[in-house]
Amino acid sequence: MPRALRFLLLGVLAACDSKSAPPTADLTADQTAALDQARVLVAVGAKAEPHQALELLTTAFGPAPRHAEAAFLMARAAFRDEQRPRCTQALDAYFALPAADHPDWSAEAWVLRGWLLEREGRFAEAPPLYAKALEIQPRYGYAMFRTGNALAEAGDEAAALPWVERALVERPALLEGHFLRAQLLRRLGRGEEAERATEIHRLVNQAGDNGASTREALQEKFAALEQLETRLPQWVEGRLQLARMRTKVGQGALALQQLTALLRERPVGRDGWQLWIELARVQIGNASARTEFDQLLGAAPDLPTELRSELRALAARGLRQ
Amino acid sequence: MTAMAERQSHAGSEPTVAARTAVAWGSIALVSLVLLSCDGDPSTARTPTMNDGAARSPCFVDVTADLHLDFVHENGASGKRWFVETNGSGATWLDFDGDRRLDLFLMQGAALPGFTATRPLHDVLLRATAQGFVDATPAEMRGESAHGMAAAHADYDNDGDPDLYVTNYGPNVLWRNDGGGRFTDVTTAAGVADGDRYHSSCAWADFDRDGDLDLYVAGYVDFRVGDGKTCGEPKRGPEFASYCHPDMYQGIDDTLFRNDGNGTFTDVSREAGLAGARGKGLGVAIGDFDDDGDADVFVANDSDPNFLWRNDSKDGALRFANVAALWGVEFNGEGRTQSCMGTAFGDVDGDLDLDLFTVNLSNETNTLWLKEGDHFRDRSYASGMAGPSMPNVGFGTLLADLDNDGDQDVVVANGHVLDNAELLLPGITYRQQAQLCWNDGTARFTVATPSDAGSYFGERHVGRGLAAADFDDDGDLDLLFTHNREQAQLLRNERGSSRSWIGFELVGKRSPSDGSGAELLVRAGDRTLRRATRIGESYLCGHDRRVLVGLGDARDPVDIEILWPSGTRQTLQQLPTRQYHRVEEPR
Numbered sequence: 091m092p093r094a095l096r097f098l099l100l101g102v103l104a105a106c107d108s109k110s111a112p113p114t115a116d117l118t119a120d121q122t123a124a125l126d127q128a129r130v131l132v133a134v135g136a137k138a139e140p141h142q143a144l145e146l147l148t149t150a151f152g153p154a155p156r157h158a159e160a161a162f163l164m165a166r167a168a169f170r171d172e173q174r175p176r177c178t179q180a181l182d183a184y185f186a187l188p189a190a191d192h193p194d195w196s197a198e199a200w201v202l203r204g205w206l207l208e209r210e211g212r213f214a215e216a217p218p219l220y221a222k223a224l225e226i227q228p229r230y231g232y233a234m235f236r237t238g239n240a241l242a243e244a245g246d247e248a249a250a251l252p253w254v255e256r257a258l259v260e261r262p263a264l265l266e267g268h269f270l271r272a273q274l275l276r277r278l279g280r281g282e283e284a285e286r287a288t289e290i291h292r293l294v295n296q297a298g299d300n301g302a303s304t305r306e307a308l309q310e311k312f313a314a315l316e317q318l319e320t321r322l323p324q325w326v327e328g329r330l331q332l333a334r335m336r337t338k339v340g341q342g343a344l345a346l347q348q349l350t351a352l353l354r355e356r357p358v359g360r361d362g363w364q365l366w367i368e369l370a371r372v373q374i375g376n377a378s379a380r381t382e383f384d385q386l387l388g389a390a391p392d393l394p395t396e397l398r399s400e401l402r403a404l405a406a407r408g409l410r411q
Numbered sequence: 412m413t414a415m416a417e418r419q420s421h422a423g424s425e426p427t428v429a430a431r432t433a434v435a436w437g438s439i440a441l442v443s444l445v446l447l448s449c450d451g452d453p454s455t456a457r458t459p460t461m462n463d464g465a466a467r468s469p470c471f472v473d474v475t476a477d478l479h480l481d482f483v484h485e486n487g488a489s490g491k492r493w494f495v496e497t498n499g500s501g502a503t504w505l506d507f508d509g510d511r512r513l514d515l516f517l518m519q520g521a522a523l524p525g526f527t528a529t530r531p532l533h534d535v536l537l538r539a540t541a542q543g544f545v546d547a548t549p550a551e552m553r554g555e556s557a558h559g560m561a562a563a564h565a566d567y568d569n570d571g572d573p574d575l576y577v578t579n580y581g582p583n584v585l586w587r588n589d590g591g592g593r594f595t596d597v598t599t600a601a602g603v604a605d606g607d608r609y610h611s612s613c614a615w616a617d618f619d620r621d622g623d624l625d626l627y628v629a630g631y632v633d634f635r636v637g638d639g640k641t642c643g644e645p646k647r648g649p650e651f652a653s654y655c656h657p658d659m660y661q662g663i664d665d666t667l668f669r670n671d672g673n674g675t676f677t678d679v680s681r682e683a684g685l686a687g688a689r690g691k692g693l694g695v696a697i698g699d700f701d702d703d704g705d706a707d708v709f710v711a712n713d714s715d716p717n718f719l720w721r722n723d724s725k726d727g728a729l730r731f732a733n734v735a736a737l738w739g740v741e742f743n744g745e746g747r748t749q750s751c752m753g754t755a756f757g758d759v760d761g762d763l764d765l766d767l768f769t770v771n772l773s774n775e776t777n778t779l780w781l782k783e784g785d786h787f788r789d790r791s792y793a794s795g796m797a798g799p800s801m802p803n804v805g806f807g808t809l810l811a812d813l814d815n816d817g818d819q820d821v822v823v824a825n826g827h828v829l830d831n832a833e834l835l836l837p838g839i840t841y842r843q844q845a846q847l848c849w850n851d852g853t854a855r856f857t858v859a860t861p862s863d864a865g866s867y868f869g870e871r872h873v874g875r876g877l878a879a880a881d882f883d884d885d886g887d888l889d890l891l892f893t894h895n896r897e898q899a900q901l902l903r904n905e906r907g908s909s910r911s912w913i914g915f916e917l918v919g920k921r922s923p924s925d926g927s928g929a930e931l932l933v934r935a936g937d938r939t940l941r942r943a944t945r946i947g948e949s950y951l952c953g954h955d956r957r958v959l960v961g962l963g964d965a966r967d968p969v970d971i972e973i974l975w976p977s978g979t980r981q982t983l984q985q986l987p988t989r990q991y992h993r994v995e996e997p998r
Contacts, residue, residue, distance in 0.1 A: 139838065142837055171801070172792075172797055172801055208792075209793065210793070211793040265745070276786075
């Protein structure tokens with residue numbers, strides 16, 4: 091059901107989704123199966139069911155797993171299921187393990203620790219825990235946002251604002267970040283900036299409405315993405331969404347033009363190049379597209395060599411004679 | 412200094428409250444004051460012991476059968492899953508025959524295409540008697556077969572008896588109470604049908620402060636039966652089809668009707684600034700959140716940003732501005748749109764300003780916003796309201812002092828929107844338990860167990876409406892729950908009156924005759940409490956218009972100040988507790 095799932099789709103812990111599981115040789119078959127299911131159930135996506143994940147993991151590993159990934163996933167599931175004592179217990183278990191050195195998990199675990207304190211109203215105690223997360227992952231946008239939130243709740247709004255703005259550099263479409271920024275600006279007496287921030291929050295909210303399905307709602311989403319293209323140009327994913335929507339409504343030429351501009355501005359990102367190749371093939375034909383591709387790639391000398399090679403391969407496949 | 416007293420001393424620094432309180436205790440107006448039926452002698456209290464013991468009996472007892480409350484809601488469902496089937500219908504308490512007993516009016520659904528009714532489906536008026544409820548539905552109402560949504564009573568013509576406005580999936584109806592149990596459909600003459608639209612909650616309030624009640628009607632979505640939309644996963648089989656999400660529909664405008672004082676109303680939505688603000692309104696709460704003396708409106712929208720309409724009316728010209736973003740209630744504290752259903756204003760932290768509550772979809776928190784100066788802050792997590800609400804879909808709700816300990820507790824009627832939720836949403840059920848959450852006085856809540864709250868709270872229902880009244884006049888609030896396609900249930904409060912209380916029936920003279928919109932400050936011992944007549948709030952329902960104030964252990968006479976919608980301030984001193992007082996507004 092889209093309404094129920096949207097909450098989960100918009101989950102904020104996505105920064106550190108687990109990628110590489112530790113060896114599972116010492117696990118029983120039930121534990122391995124529980125871990126496999128739990129990874130899906132606590133991921134940010136359509137199949138997220140934290141409550142189910144929590145029960146599965148508890149059954150397989152007990153309330154305080156002696157397995158790092160199980161403990162981490164349990165903490166995440168318990169947090170999302172608003173089961174604070176169980177989250178605390180799982181975090182304690184995680185940090186007690188000598189193998190708890192997976193940087194993504196550990197950073198998120200520190201954020202969960204701090205966030206638990208916030209939910210208990212202990213705002214002033216949370217920022218040092220977020221600092222630990224940032225020591226591990228210096229560009230962890232959500233830890234920055236939570237720092238700003240905790241400072242704001244503790245009454246230090248002037249100190250909070252830079253943290254929120256740093257978070258928005260890392261995660262330009264962080265909805266709660268835009269919301270808090272608007273509120274902080276308002277409380278700091280910066281009314282005009284607050285109005286602009288409120289408008290951006292509203293646009294990001296409209297643009298992120300995954301349940302939008304009426305013609306009017308889709309039009310609103312499209313209009314929001316169009317406005318954000320200039321007001322929030324650093325949100326690359328939004329610009330890609332806009333290009334896809336433009337293509338669907340017969341504005342392929344404009345989509346290609348804007349996408350080309352995007353790749354000139356921000357050439358990093360495989361998705362953007364892939365979409366550009368698809369659009370260019372249709373809009374200007376393979377031969378012209380290949381020429382333009384080479385020019386675009388040439389204008390991005392700082393691209394990592396590995397990505398550059400991958401893109402060349404993509405173009406070779408996508409723009410065949 | 413107790414935590415409560417400390418908070419109140421802080422609250423005293425807030426200019427508007429402080430100013431109001433200073434005026435309140437500075438002078439005394441002469442008023443007519445009539446004692447109503449009551450058990451005025453504390454020594455005759457039914458349960459003289461405090462109710463903190465571990466072995467205390469349940470707070471609420473189901474008296475549905477005992478009082479012959481025989482009403483089964485029918486939503487007209489035939490398996491086609493028309494969207495309108497799932498949202499239920501409301502009810503309202505009113506003394507329509509003036510016998511000083513609160514009667515009940517319950518909204519009924521209707522036969523939809525594919526459904527064959529086996530009994531007449533119409534709204535029902537139940538007269539309260541000493542033996543229980545008896546059907547007193549007038550013939551005119553029996554012929555009304557629209558799919559009913561909300562009921563709201565008010566004395567719109569100021570003739571001393573409550574009239575009824577009902578909203579429908581389709582045109583609405585205004586029933587004028589002509590006395591003697593007769594009602595006349597005056598919708599057309601009054602001009603309040605509001606078109607063939609999908610309406611939800613509504614509320615009466617004297618927005619322009621001219622002494623009569625205006626009417627706010629929330630519009631929901633542009634759904635039409637037979638629109639051909641199918642949702643869920645019907646390819647897996649018909650049992651996997653589901654009601655569509657409101658995002659599948661477009662929101663529609665709300666409507667504001669100005670009472671012209673001559674039996675007619677004028678749609679002033681456009682002039683007032685409401686037109687074009689299409690939301691998906693389900694809940695409406697009225698309260699003076701900015702303490703400027705007039706009635707403001709909060710609209711809980713379903714998966715759309717909420718509205719907070721600040722009343723900026725001047726010189727009789729109705730004018731509203733949506734300040735939801737400015738005050739921080741357009742979205743929840745994470746900046747997200749929620750699927751809001753029922754809503755209520757109330758002072759839950761005892762700081763003498765209005766806080767705000769909405770109840771929402773599963774996997775969303777119910778959201779409690781505490782007013783902190785010039786904005787609201789989402790305190791759902793810190794208050795303990797968030798976690799227990801996550802599996803539930805809340806509809807009706809109430810902020811009310813159910814144990815009369817002097818703070819506002821919370822009740823929520825729960826029930827999912829998908830009648831096959833078990834099939835589609837693991838861990839989620841269609842029928843859900845209602846929740847009673849006790850306030851510890853600092854806006855921290857604990858969900859009561861069924862053994863504490865009452866067995867009803869351990870049952871699973873498709874909860875929708877929730878209407879409160881002290882129907883047995885014993886000094887505590889009783890609860891009526893309406894359910895989708897189920898029997899409505901009435902719970903009698905067996906605990907509240909063991910503590911001290913005071914009640915008021917307010918009679919407006921320059922304000923609307925039924926006192927709608929009046930606010931009270933009650934000083935009991937070292938505490939000051941802010942309470943108001945209940946208008947709007949909850950979901951599709953209307954409540955006992957009297958104001959009942961729990962006083963905890965304060966049994967000495969209390970002082971009060973009333974702020975009437977007309978602007979009149981009235982102070983009364985040394986009013987005895989444990990009784991209702993009829994208070995007339997000075998002319």
